Amino acid sequence: MTEPLLDIRNLCVDFGPASKPLRVAHNISFTVGAGETVGLVGESGSGKSMTALSVLRLVPEAARLSGEILYGGRDLLALPKRDMPEVRGKEIGMVFQEPMSSLNPVMTIGAQIEEAILLHERMPAAERRKRVIDLLRLVGMPDPEARVNAYPGQFSGGMRQRVMAAIAMACNPRLLIADEPTTALDVTIQAQVLAMMLDIRDRLNSAILLITHDLGVVAEVCERIVVMYAGHVVEDADVHTLFSRPRHPYTQGLLQSVPTLTDTRKRLYQIPGSVPPAGTITQGCPFRARCPKRLDRCAVEMPPMVTQGPSHRAACWATAMEAVA
Amino acid sequence: MSVLVKIENLTKTFADTSMSLGPKRPPVRAVDGVSFEVMKGEALAVVGESGCGKSTLGRLLLHLIQPDSGKIDFEGEDLNAMGSEQIRRMRQRMQMVFQDPFGSLSPRRTIADIIAEPMDAFGLSGTRKERREKVAELLRQVGLPPAYMDRKPRQFSGGQRQRIGIARAISVDPAFIVADEPVSALDVSIQAQIINLMQDLQESKGFSYLFIAHDLAVVRHIADRVAVMYLGRIVELGTKEQIYSAPHHPYTEALLSAAPHPDPSRRTGRIILEGDVPSPTNVPSGCAFRTRCPLAQDRCAKERPALREVEPGRVTACHFAMPHPIANRSTAA
Numbered sequence: 001m002t003e004p005l006l007d008i009r010n011l012c013v014d015f016g017p018a019s020k021p022l023r024v025a026h027n028i029s030f031t032v033g034a035g036e037t038v039g040l041v042g043e044s045g046s047g048k049s050m051t052a053l054s055v056l057r058l059v060p061e062a063a064r065l066s067g068e069i070l071y072g073g074r075d076l077l078a079l080p081k082r083d084m085p086e087v088r089g090k091e092i093g094m095v096f097q098e099p100m101s102s103l104n105p106v107m108t109i110g111a112q113i114e115e116a117i118l119l120h121e122r123m124p125a126a127e128r129r130k131r132v133i134d135l136l137r138l139v140g141m142p143d144p145e146a147r148v149n150a151y152p153g154q155f156s157g158g159m160r161q162r163v164m165a166a167i168a169m170a171c172n173p174r175l176l177i178a179d180e181p182t183t184a185l186d187v188t189i190q191a192q193v194l195a196m197m198l199d200i201r202d203r204l205n206s207a208i209l210l211i212t213h214d215l216g217v218v219a220e221v222c223e224r225i226v227v228m229y230a231g232h233v234v235e236d237a238d239v240h241t242l243f244s245r246p247r248h249p250y251t252q253g254l255l256q257s258v259p260t261l262t263d264t265r266k267r268l269y270q271i272p273g274s275v276p277p278a279g280t281i282t283q284g285c286p287f288r289a290r291c292p293k294r295l296d297r298c299a300v301e302m303p304p305m306v307t308q309g310p311s312h313r314a315a316c317w318a319t320a321m322e323a324v325a
Numbered sequence: 326m327s328v329l330v331k332i333e334n335l336t337k338t339f340a341d342t343s344m345s346l347g348p349k350r351p352p353v354r355a356v357d358g359v360s361f362e363v364m365k366g367e368a369l370a371v372v373g374e375s376g377c378g379k380s381t382l383g384r385l386l387l388h389l390i391q392p393d394s395g396k397i398d399f400e401g402e403d404l405n406a407m408g409s410e411q412i413r414r415m416r417q418r419m420q421m422v423f424q425d426p427f428g429s430l431s432p433r434r435t436i437a438d439i440i441a442e443p444m445d446a447f448g449l450s451g452t453r454k455e456r457r458e459k460v461a462e463l464l465r466q467v468g469l470p471p472a473y474m475d476r477k478p479r480q481f482s483g484g485q486r487q488r489i490g491i492a493r494a495i496s497v498d499p500a501f502i503v504a505d506e507p508v509s510a511l512d513v514s515i516q517a518q519i520i521n522l523m524q525d526l527q528e529s530k531g532f533s534y535l536f537i538a539h540d541l542a543v544v545r546h547i548a549d550r551v552a553v554m555y556l557g558r559i560v561e562l563g564t565k566e567q568i569y570s571a572p573h574h575p576y577t578e579a580l581l582s583a584a585p586h587p588d589p590s591r592r593t594g595r596i597i598l599e600g601d602v603p604s605p606t607n608v609p610s611g612c613a614f615r616t617r618c619p620l621a622q623d624r625c626a627k628e629r630p631a632l633r634e635v636e637p638g639r640v641t642a643c644h645f646a647m648p649h650p651i652a653n654r655s656t657a658a
Contacts, residue, residue, distance in 0.1 A: 043512035156601040186374035187539065188598045191583035195597055213513065216585030220592055239589040257517035258587050259542040261569060268517035268546060274482045275512065
């Protein structure tokens with residue numbers, strides 16, 4: 001097997017005093033292969049965004065990171081801080097949920113995309129201009145020659161998200177991290193932006209790590225899915241396996257509770273209770289209070305990720321017992 | 326079934342009243358000639374993308390804002406003809422559930438005060454002891470322990486807050502509840518809880534919902550009938566079965582097709598509309614949807630399509646409306 005592009009190993013993110021840390025991500029481990037589209041799925045407080053931000057070391061000052069984040073064989077967590085800007089943008093691009101807060105309202109979008117190129121590459125101004133227009137074309141901006149001189153305020157939400165993607169792709173990164181890129185968008189615009197992301201992946205062969213709470217979105221675009229709950233990875237599988245044979249009770253409950261356009265159930269399945277606030281569960285499985293399959297052991301010990309089949313792992317004591325039986 | 330609310334030709338325009346220098350923006354016609362009826366005990370959903378006027382429509386129905394023109398009958402009485410005291414009493418019959426129920430409430434008040442506020446306003450709380458008993462019963466009805474009544478809002482999660490918002494709305498035994506995106510800010514596992522709760526309460530109490538949402542999958546679970554809005558107008562209205570099995574309006578079809586489906590084996594055949602929703606300050610002539618419509622022809626720019634009945638119970642505003650069966654989305658599962 002070839003080495004994965006991104007290999008996160010035992011990543012922990014802590015806040016607060018070292019003597020009494022508040023841990024928001026617990027031993028996160030998963031990989032993203034070159035050209036692969038991976039969905040990182042979870043509800044609020046699952047730690048999915050903190051995991052993604054850790055890859056670029058864009059976490060808040062107060063956060064302490066431990067573990068390894070291997071990118072192309074290099075541990076990004078061991079890299080001196082001053083080397084990170086070289087990685088951000090050039091090696092790994094990022095798209096955020098709310099493009100307006102990431103774009104400068106008083107700079108033309110062309111100048112902002114150029115800035116992203118200038119940070120990493122030297123080239124004549126005319127060539128740079130051409131590159132900017134090509135990027136706008138890549139992200140499906142209509143009439144790029146004219147729109148390059150427009151300001152962010154002149155664009156709709158969907159178009160701004162395209163501008164963000166153009167900035168993220170300015171230096172042909174091998175990995176694009178997209179944090180809820182379509183959550184703030186209307187459904188018809190969301191469909192456009194998702195189609196754009198897949199188009200970029202197919203044309204440039206970049207890998208995508210898509211962070212979202214929306215199971216519909218990952219089903220549409222991802223090849224593999226990593227499910228997080230309360231700071232833990234609980235299941236990791238290829239998309240078809242995850243949706244047809246989920247093994248973790250949380251994944252099973254989540255899939256059953258999603259309303260769909262075609263189901264004819266009178267009532268939705270509901271997972272009882274609510275997501276525990278970060279740091280309140282320090283021992284055992286964080287899902288046990290809501291879990292229909294819980295065992296005594298779940299209160300004591302966090303289950304490890306156990307192989308369930310080819311490219312399928314889940315962290316659940318009950319499931320592990322079933323696999324043995 | 327008898328009619329609870331009937332609206333006719335409701336129109337609301339917002340003018341630019343900002344104090345900023347420079348040219349005023351043109352007025353926005355948020356709701357443009359909308360007519361429908363809400364039956365007793367029914368859930369009518371209004372769906373559409375942002376800016377389509379669905380929230381304005383909800384506020385008009387509760388008489389929180391005044392329409393420019395058009396008529397609202399509630400339980401057979403014309404709201405526009407009512408005096409302020411009559412309106413006030415009518416308010417008891419209609420309540421609202423918001424996306425963020427505590428957005429406009431004081432964080433220092435207790436849950437009991439928040440829930441009892443509508444009862445207090447209409448003089449229905451009774452003695453202190455009766456008031457506490459009523460709040461306790463309401464908390465039980467929405468699945469929360471009565472002991473929570475002395476706590477403050479910040480101690481509650483999003484799903485619990487929405488339960489409290491619902492308890493407040495049902496406290497005065499309304500006939501009509503307008504719910505504006507009540508589950509869209511909630512996590513998936515909590516959404517299902519709230520949808521089920523809203524359905525159970527409707528079943529036991531028999532009130533009607535106007536359920537405003539952008540998520541068609543959520544709407545499918547709660548609605549009896551669905552109205553699809555685009556740029557202030559209703560483009561299609563029919564029963565849930567009619568809308569979801571074979572939309573007639575090309576916009577309804579595109580909305581259903583664009584919604585991501587949590588099933589990776591059905592990735593094919595989605596319709597992706599081009600462009601953005603036009604600005605509501607500059608609505609296209611004729612059919613408002615024609616600039617993004619795959620079926621548009623010259624006629625659509627000249628002539629605004631009227632809502633016409635295409636089959637019993639279904640109206641559509643399209644010159645070229647026809648059934649578009651949702652072929653690749655089988656009704657399995």
